[in-house]
Amino acid sequence: MKHRKSVLSAAIVTCLVLSAHVQAQEAQDTAQATELDTVVVTGIRGSTEKSLDTKREANSRVEVVTAEDVGKLPAHNVADTLQRLPGVNISSSSADEGGFDEADRVSLRGTSPSLTQTLINGHSVGSADWFVLSQGNNVGRSVSYTLLPSELVSSVEVHKSSQAKLQDGGTTGTVNIITRKPLEFAKQVTAEASIGAVRSDQAKSNDPQLSALFNYKNDDGTFGVMVQAFSQKRELRREAQEVPGGFFQIGADDGAAATHPDLVGVWAPGLLGSTLFEQTRERKGGLIELQFKPNDDLTLGLSGFRSDMDANNYNRNFMLWGGNFARAHAPDAGYVVKDGVLAEATYTGVPGQDYAVYDMIYREATAKSSYVTLDADWQINDNLVSKFQAGSTKGEGSTPRQFIAEVTLANGGGASWNSHGNSAPLDWTVGGDITPAGVTSFGTWGNQQVTAKDEEQWFTADFSHYFNSGALSSIDFGARYADHEREALSPEGASPGDIWSELQNGATRPYPGGFASNIGGQFPRNLWYFTPAAMKEAVLNNSTWLSDDDGPTGRHNYGGEWKVAEKNLAAYVQANFVGDRWSGNLGLRYVSVDQDIDTYQSVSDPANADVSSLFGQWIRLFTNNKHSRVLPSANLKFELADDLVFRFAASQTQTLPDYSALGASSWGSDLNKTGGGGNPNLKPVLSTNFDANVEWYFMPRGLLSVGAYSMNLKDYVAFGTETRQLFSELTNQLEDYLVSVPVNSNGKVTGVEVAYEQPIGDNFGISANYTYADGSTSHTWADGSNNLVGTSKNTYNVGAYFENDAFGARVSYTHRSAFLIGLSGANPYYQDDFGTLSAALSYKVNDHLSFTLDALNLNDPSITYYQSATIPTAFYSNGRQYYLNMRLKF
Template identity: 60%
Template structure:
């Protein structure tokens, strides 16, 4: 046992004691060492900070760590909120094209896309699920939605910036491992905790409950333990937004208006600027159950089950100026302004022959939901002094559902209108003259269209460690992992609309709030705009549409199924010397892909369709791909002194392309004649990584560190456009669409990270970090696309300060992220502008068993802004502030 108490404490014991750290494939430490580490009790901000720095310092590879101040208590209410404060970590509040929200949802590392970051729970994968339909069916990445991972389950969150052979592949840029509590971690035989509180959201002026509880039991002998956690959290959201839904369109040279106004030929104009009023109720509930048993000192068994379910009922109204309906055909009034090829100011008088100047979409999704969960069984066996073995069997499933979409489209405004574009930093001023009241003028609807998205995986791992007593070779890790993963999108039925318009006529309308858009600035419709209430629209569709389960409304074009069988083998040698340690290893990965989707035939009459529905004719496309790769990794650590550590690392990592990139549904917009589709020939993304860091732990809870990193991304996935013919499902005609497709390219990221943490006296402390990332992607020949990488913010920084004594604590934190390329919006490349968020928390320990906390998020009430590559504005969103008050009890 003496061997394991020496240099191995840095290279093996750390990685094994926290349940695998970054991967399921990690062997256990000895029983006594696990017990020693598990019984560490950490409370308070200073204690959590100290434990995080100790874990980082003892690690064999380059990591960042957040430790909960107490069981299930992080310095935020979402795991992603907390991770954003770490160097090299960036967050985003949305996936796909849903627009920005107030809750951080995706995590990415070092200037890359969230899809290149692997998210694990206790070292294993977790099924991904999204509530928003575009995240379900279109931009389907390999990232995980953190909205389903409440902070209550977290003991530690570990960010791995360098790789090892024993780490599960899938994170080209790195991985995040969320570590939960285990029953034998607790010091007392019986432990119980709970919190009762509420969240107040100021924009909707709503207060909703937040409840969680934990019970843990372990016997006196520390050979059996049981833990149960449960949570219920509800929240109302309101988002005020302006969206230029169609981007900026171009007036064709042969458009009718050019005959009278030739200076308008080739000029761009805002297509469908709109006032978007979004409301949602999020109701998240679930829990975690953990069992641990130690039949002997050498054998530990574990059973874990987690479930999280979020109902996300939502209603979006978008009141828009229908510019595409009149700008190409009608001359603007004198005084219009053209700047840099864009019609930035124009006013239009009423023309009786115009079909309408305004259009209004109301989309209700009353049953949108997302859920995820997993079940695992672990067995860890210290066979003898030289050999240990760990096996895990697991299953995870994520599911996103949109059972119903109730859509009303209304023509409004027959008397003209106009706009003024004010740059990318300001909303577009626009107006409609004499808009229609609560009416179904020019009504259209799509009724019910069911979507069900499944993401599931079954796996088995076996990991072993052989301990050596000879020379610099301290141990050898080796193992095998097999996983069977399936991602499928189903849309088997929909409904035929009936007299929904008649049912809505005469119903009592709702109205936009009087302060709508006050946080966005500018002048545009909103306050007082009418809408059909969500309940009235739901009832009208329910009573006046016929659900078709006979295949007529089967939306084959939105469906796909991808199955991936992954077999991995690895071997890793761990070394240690007087002042140094390291490891070197190889991981072999073999992946078999079975990709299936439906291709619309469009105008091609030479092919006999496999299936047909009201959405068109389709043929089944099935493709099998095989990808195998050897991934090397090397990590080296040198201790110049106990408090000064140098780390060097090199590796190759691999990530498969997004599911929607491989087999994405063909999604078309009839308004803009643009769309998206997939590409099953994409190769995996291979990243060649180098990392160097220097860490100086100059005092207790103090750190000064600098890191240099480099990633060369072979087969990076970017997008190109081409014209394809499809059937317009509104008129049945074959028409050309500009379709965006993913292709393989190459990219690279270079950057630096700086970290500073400093205690000030006994009660104060500050921390700051800065990340610079410079990324670019190769641009295909003949394409004028951007060379930006998805997710690359050049500048990201965090600054926080805290005070804590025996009774009170307070903390304030500010996070900033510069602009970054968000992805494709139909055929347009669009970016999110720079933004910063200010948060604060306050706590009072009223008694030994009760504390009161108040957390305030988004205190600066940020506006999230988006723009397209040509310099035009795309969207603006304001979500307001949130205040969480909780009474916490502990036994």
Template identity: 50%
Template structure:
């Protein structure tokens, strides 16, 4: 096969822009061929297009087309990708627990930070709406809540690496490709979607709206595409949380002194009835302009903007067992393996100043956004040489401008009890006669939390890529190029608000408020308080206006301030080979990072800003080989070395030191990047049109994987230095992230087949086994994940039902405890009816089985319940108009 003529003819005859070519090249998908220009519609057509792209690709990829996305029950790109073999999604970015929309994507049993997400072949700035993820839990992953499914033309999941791929995905790379104006068949295309979403738990209906307008001239050398979207949605999450984790009764406590059998026993602290509500408004759009001034030059300018307004109100009424368990003897109690599994405490009028319960009400103004603008140029310099340039800038942010909070306590003569029922059942707990909060003690009132947090994620980049074609021999093309980027992730910290001194004197709290809904936590199970009042957001804001100390001069949250700046340079060369029934590539990418990490270190007199430089270079070789064993039977092998830089909060987390004990915690600015040596072997049988049976095995050797560790570090002892009048240094035992090694191996099975003219099924299964050196868990590793899907399609009507299940996995530490999410599955469905070529109607149902997200912790041989959440179901009804 003459690959040079095929590629050159495709570039000239189809007039494809650099943007589309660069996207596919960066994604590892095949270069454009006649196959890619065929117009396909509907579920069956999109399945065929996706499988054709997968089959022709030089490397191991999975492809989801625009028609797939339009016909799947999914409202963001992550919801779509969760049905792909080897892909896992989570409904939160940290330990805040799951919501009703997929948030993060990861590959092959690893954490989301090890998966690189690109848009049109480049990085995109991101942000988180939750304040704790703006400063304390800042990873490398992208918030998929900012990317609606409507903007997508194709998503390519790269399971193998190539030298020309942008580095950053140790486990793999996902490339989101947007539509291009010159790719449309008609000179003018207009589309609009009008509809709404009903969320059954809050019982509210909100509007949804999107548009697409594309125009290109008759000569197909100039085109403009504009898309917009406005999507509102109400969210309610009911739950139970063990906010304080599990504490131990100290041997010297009053309770253990009176009954030594209680010494050292664990008990749940701060068991909460949690009501979270939120109004989400995602709005934005994209544009793309393509211009071909000559037959051999294509210019492109494209941009994207998405903003998620995510104001929320969290109420948590908690049994404050840490206040009375160490000081009171229980009436009765039961234990199991060192844990108090149940206990009952009597009311005691003599203990009226000891609160048995505490109540937090937290209302936040929150938002996140992502945007970029990129300029592309594709120049076919000669028959043998093609050159592509790209330059751009991207910005992301997560902000919490205001946080209104109030903490109140309940008098201690209430009495209380709890009973654990295992990791799958919420804790039963009761509070006595003060449980309505009527006797809340103003003397325990508190205001807390961070406001004014403003996390920024920025990158400016330039890349130049060339492709040299050859007429004969095994070498078909030679790719080479360079890339340079400056990336900054930072947060100024914000304000750590508190209660104004003396403000409570004479202050009268509002006497009335609202109440938890009557069906609160109806699906979760368990027995605990639910008839709870709360202040309205306006009342809470008025309380904070009167009582909160928000002086930036004295209340600056220096612990949350950080800045990571990286100057990343890369160069690569990749040789692409082809024979009669085989093809492959061999290449190497060299990457150099010049990093500067700024964080704050605590001292007895305040804090000290510290800056640490961290520079390194790495060679990342890759090999991909594909062989057509027989008609329809394709074998693949790949080997590569990939890299992911450490999470930002791991590099620049603030350092807290205790001089008395020479202990501390914090980030680690000297972390090395994670280097993964990967091997992948796959067999794909395309046994019929739209039919696939595939299996693959993979192995990742993760050198310098990052996990919490205890290590010895030398710091200046500020207390001793002050006393001595000179610098005194000491060795501190620190709890910090550190480099260790880990391994992940697994198996993927995929089956796709049409049944007759109207039906089809697909299924896949992923097995992953990962552990760190020493036998610890790897973040994000689910042993088993499977997807089942069936579809029906005729001329006017189509339908699809999908079920996804994921086994338990380690989510990371939460308040120093190991945090796991338990098994869960989600059921979704969609029905589409086409009235004619201009009008169609769709009904989508998400989370139809109303999954309960369950979390637990492991300690001293016990698995103990930590949190339970339900979010309800969502129904989308949309009218689609084409003109």
């Protein structure tokens, strides 16, 4: 660490010496403004030009995306738009819910999404997720983009190099989503509406997409109000083969090893699933912006945003239960072990042995995000300007009801599988009766309320003092205070009664025709499931809802509860310089964090317990951490020629560990005896960053840039495993579970970025970019690797467009190579290479009416996860989506 500090300090000292030398030689009047040619271009070409102009004029490393018009980003989804920028990666999930058809998380330069900070108009936004594990056990610091419709966005800035005045929290960078402001509109009254529908190809569903905007400002431009509203619905259907928890190793004490010792240490599938997931997402909300300018020196603003999403979902997973029978007895003669994996095996049925388990999980779920801010921009005098902001933001994800059936099947029927490595699904079968009549046992778990709350209140005061001569053009300084809380709650649930007597006669439906045909493989597809209504009625009619008031017999799941409270005080000073064909800034940001962590730990002796319920006995644990640090930053920009720019940046940045990594109580799955837990003693991740880039603006709307970067990550958070005693709902006692636990490690990422933008004539254009990232950590995972979470070695994007006064067309393809997701159970797992093709068409009838068609996932890609080269984890198919909209302007 001392070496890293000395390297960065040397770089910043060099920058200071250079700036002083240039100042002494070439002092000039920095108040002189740079005059830029004004070119009025609209549509795709206009947004490209504006984005490149903003990037070129910035002193730091910034990528910019500008919306052509309301709701007209280069892609329908904000995260999908960002993935087309160099160095930006996206993922479609935040925990173990698997891959979907829509981007949900954004990360920079081959790192975890938690190390990338997302802001709206420069401030935090409370976020939470619809998926139950992301609400409780796997909670990062990233923001869910599914709550942020593209209609809200005026532009998006991606800050790759740090500045002292930027809010701390983004180790690898910051994404700032900028909304429109009332006084920025050209007309006194603006009204727009979008009426359309989305076609989800695989779900065979057409759903409405509505949005509207109204803006008014008075003649004097001293008062304005903007109102935006949206109501959007979408049906999803995902078809898959899953291997929940990955493969397990046959142990020396297992029954199979007693007769076949050659199987000891061999990997076998614990569960092989034929998985159907369906969901309805309904997103509603809006944005209100008020601006009042009582005089030329003062502008006041009030902003309010809310986005609510109902996300009820039904997951059915019919599974070969290898963890049940493959431990108990050996396969028939002729089995094949390849590279330590039981690749081919057939098991003759043993009476009384269940070979399949079937989980049907219907969940009511919601996710919400909102904020309110009050701003004041005050020009105190000719040389001093200030901005004050106070705000509050909240996010909430909730699963108030879970209706769950777990049945065992295929009694005595036997099973088989044949693995083809990680590139194709396993072929597998189970014998016996797999109809509802063949159910041998019924069980349920959950029915437990889970709620995640994310709240922050903050105040900022920022000042800029400008100078009229010399290379020192201005000094920025200010302070920020924030009080942030993130907690998971699981206070009540239903105590199940005789659900099966009613459910076994409930309505059923078959899996859809052609199920999972896109992913291949031979496995059960002609399956049945209980309807959501049958599940819900049987559970509600035969369960007793118990809460905290029921005392120790209640279903208060203390093991699913935790809270992280953080008070963050920051102050900064940043000096900005301008010289003859050069500019830059140097700054320091002081950050002090006071962190309180509340969690619970299982105990076996009730006499030692602080609280108890049907989920066992628990003691409360409290941890307080204090972290303070000075974070330096430097950015330099040199105009080597009229069209050639060189940039260099150095900084230290910090991100606190994920909320669940700090606070989560230990939890486990009874099916495979694995789980996870938190570590309240984790240290913040500190990154020492260097960045250099050359940009050649060879023509209007044309750019060729090449850059390199490095990030040394101290106290990077990885995951180890250990055995912990956790409460089992199956045995009602403490059992041994193999639990994944976060630990501090070190890591590094180095990479190269290349970007190219080229207009062709007046109407055509092409773009391409490529990012190489080499990431590693000093932590050794269970598979022996040293991979960094989120690092794709190769990411590239290519695109082309055509546009005239009436018609526009754009096509783009994006690809990222395999990367480590995290742990599935106790095993590392990866997402394989993934590429997606999208296209957009637009037709402008006149100034008041236009039509757009956006097509996503045109290549109908499969999303593949794997544990190793020989062990797959999941294969997902989501289908294509088409968005058709009619846009009206008044």
